[in-house]
Amino acid sequence: MTELRDPVHQVSPKARTLWRLQCAISGGVVVIGLVVAAVAWRECDARWWVVLAAALLAAAYTVVVPQWRYLVHRWEITETAVYTQRGWWARERRIAPMSRVQTVDLAQGPLDRLFGLATLTVTTASAAGALQVEGLDHDLALQLSERLTRSAEAAGGDAT
Amino acid sequence: MTDGPWLRLDPRMLLVHPIDELRKYVVPLAATAIFGATQGGGPFVAVVAILAPLVLGVVRYLTTSYRVAEGRVELRRGLLNRQRLSAPIDRVRTVDIAAPVIHRMVGLTTLTIGTGGVGGDSDELKLDGLTAAQGQDLRRVLLAERSPTPEDAVDVAPPVAQYEPGWLRFAPFTSAGIAILGGLLGAGAQLLNEVDIQVDVVAEDLAGEATTAVLAAVVGIGVLVLVLTVIGYLVTNWRFTLRRQADTWHVSRGLLTTRETSIDVDRLAGVSVAEPPGLRLARGARLTAIVTGLGGAQRGSQVLVPPAPDDVVRRAGAAVLGSDLPLMAPLTSHGPAAVRRRWVRALGPAAALAAVPVGLVVAGAPVWVLAVPAVVLGVAVALAFDRTRSLGHARVDGHVVTRSGSLLRSRDALADAHVIGWTFQDTWFQRRAGLTTLAATTAGGRGKVEALDIPQSRAVAVAAEVTPALVAQFTA
Structure with a gap:
């Protein structure tokens, strides 16, 4: 009774692939930039070692971080509350009672659309930030957002 | 209506x-x-x-x-770019009546309505130019106060806190003082740069009559800062009073611009006692209100007591919260792991910073360079010690109370009823030490009251005490 458990549901496994793609893209951009610099700037002898090190780091980042995030990212919606967990190195768990839910927002970026994923954002009246579930299957996210909107209305109150 | x-x-x-x-x-x-x-x-x-x-x-x-x-209260304005602002009266959190100098000369006031919207300046519901009586009447309507009866005129509640000339001694310890000092030092450095004084030449001259000049300059700057901060304090806080009338708290103050802020009791979620080191040395503190629906943009209107003696601030806070325990009760410490984190986090970066001059000395730089790491480490130790002492939390008399920080130390008390959710934030290091940063989210102030590096089991216990049904379904 003294420990919080993880939320019940994991996000879609496709999210892991999406995150790998995102990490690979950002890592690749850095490495390509370094390669261009190494080609252009011939004075430094160790320049290819720097490129190699950066490439290894980027590869490790792409392998480790998406997997870690996939293990951490979880969500749960009960009759009375929303509970989310996200992050990787820094983990963040958020609990909000249904009666305090203000808006429910479904967002889909271009890459999300490619994978059929969506991000669900639930805001409360607090300025300290919203509850967010990334990498949900789009159809499921749509269902959840409708369910949340209905439950929040039923719970009533002016949410402050 | x-x-x-x-x-x-x-x-x-x-x-x-x-x-x-x-x-x-x-x-x-x-x-x-x-x-x-x-x-x-x-x-x-x-x-x-x-x-x-x-x-x-x-x-x-x-x-x-x-x-x-x-x-609803509605405002129309603009000739070409017509704007129509409107807000439901039951969403009005605060009413702020201010009278800048020119307004005062003709007997007018400006009334600003705080509704907790997140819009910018142009969305502000501001009625610029009402007579003082109109302003008071409108405020009564907006905050749903009773109309004053003849008995009320006799029975004006005595103020909970009231300005005293002695409070001026806190002026130099406010952040304004530090800002002014910083500004002056910056300007001074700029000036030195401009005239391009060679440092070693100055150092040689220091032995002679230049010493007196430098001393005079330092004393001069000090006196100037002192005078400016005292004037600033006087202008803002002249004739400050905090009083409760029916269901509203009123804060009024100001020398040139008089300002009266009114806060609906139902919207007062809690208070923060700010105790920066300077104020603590002078045995002073500052009190601000956590007001539901008032975000960062309207922070200025949340002041309950300006820098004032510690006991005055605590008494005022107790009156506002309806209990003196949240600001008086001893706090539960966060344990040895949290203490270790304060020291590691203060000393780690300081050691890294100090390593550079040490390396330089080893490489042949003069020995006095070692004074730099000594100062850096000294400051880090002081900071770690003070941050350790600040750390604590409590749950007393229907309030979540937390305290942390050193330079920006504050003790926050948030009423249970105004907690609208929980956040548990922890890095891998924190998880390994069994700690987490618990935040009770609320619809006012910075949006949350935070207990830094609290043991995980305590965090869950505090959350479960405040909102048992909410947390119980997620515990194992």
């Missing part, structure tokens, strides 16, 4: 607006007066430049109107 007709602001604003506009245009006006005349622009330009602000003032007066109707 009876429906009111559309009302104009007070016609005396016809006087205030042009003076305000003229003040804004003083520099361009002077420029036109001088250059317009000499460059043959003719008197036409000058006439336009003087008439424009006057016309603008009249247009503003004619196009602005407001009303209270159907449970």
Whole structure:
């Protein structure tokens, strides 16, 4: 009774692939930039070692971080509350009672659309930030957002 | 609620607006007066430049109107870019009545309505130019206060806290003092740079009469900072009072601009006692309110007590919270792991920083360079010690109480009923040490009250005590 458990549901496994793609893209951009610099700037002898090190780091980042995030990212919606967990190195768990839910927002970026994923954002009246579930299957996210909107209305109150 | 007709602001604003506009245009006006005349622009330009602000003032007066109707307060303004603002009266959190100097001379006030919207300045519901009596009446309507009865006039509640001349001693310890000092030092450094004084030349001269000059400069700057902060404190906080009337807290203060803020009791979620090191040394503190629905933009209106003696602040806080325990009760410490984290986090970066000069000395730099790491480490130790001492939390008398920080130390108390959710944040290091940062989220202030590095089991226990049904379903 003294420990919080993880939320019940994991996000879609496709999210892991999406995150790998995102990490690979950002890592690749850095490495390509370094390669261009190494080609252009011939004075430094160790320049290819720097490129190699950066490439290894980027590869490790792409392998480790998406997997870690996939293990951490979880969500749960009960009759009375929303509970989310996200992050990787820094983990963040958020609990909000249904009666305090203000808006429910479904967002889909271009890459999300490619994978059929969506991000669900639930805001409360607090300025300290919203509850967010990334990498949900789009159809499921749509269902959840409708369910949340209905439950929040039923719970009533002016949410402050 | 009876429906009111559309009302104009007070016609005396016809006087205030042009003076305000003229003040804004003083520099361009002077420029036109001088250059317009000499460059043959003719008197036409000058006439336009003087008439424009006057016309603008009249247009503003004619196009602005407001009303209270159907449970809403509405404001129309603008000639070409018409704007219509409206807010339900039951969403009004605070009412702020201010009277800048020019307004005061003609007996007017400015009334600003805080509704907790997140819009910018242009969305602010501000009625600029009501008579003092109109302002008071409108405030009563907006905050749903009782109309004053004859008994009320006799029975004015004594203030919970009231300005005393002795409070001026806290002026130099406010953040304003540090900002002014920083500004002066920056300007001084700039000046030294400009005249390009060679450092070693100065060092040699220091032995001679230059010492007196430098000393005089230091003392001069000190006195200047002192005077500026005291004046600043006086201008802002002159005749400060905090009093409760029916269901509203009123804060009034100000020398040139008098300002009276009213906060609905139901919207007062909690208070923060800020105790920066300077104020603590002088045995002072500052009290602010956590007001539901008032975000960062309207922070200025949340002050409950300006820098004042510690016991005054605590008594005022107790009166506002309806209990003296949240600000008085001893706090539960966060344990040895949290203490270790304070020391590691203060000393780690300091050690890294100190390693550079040590390396330089090893490489042959003069020994006095070692003074730098000594100072850096000394500051880090002081900081770690103070941050350790600050850390604590409690759950007393229906309030979540947390304290942390050193330079920005504050003790926050948030009423259970205003907790609208929980956040548990922890890095891998924190998880390994069994700690987490617990935040009770709320609809006011910074949006949360945080317990830094609290043991995980305590975090869950505190959350479960405040909202048992909510947390119980997620515990294992």
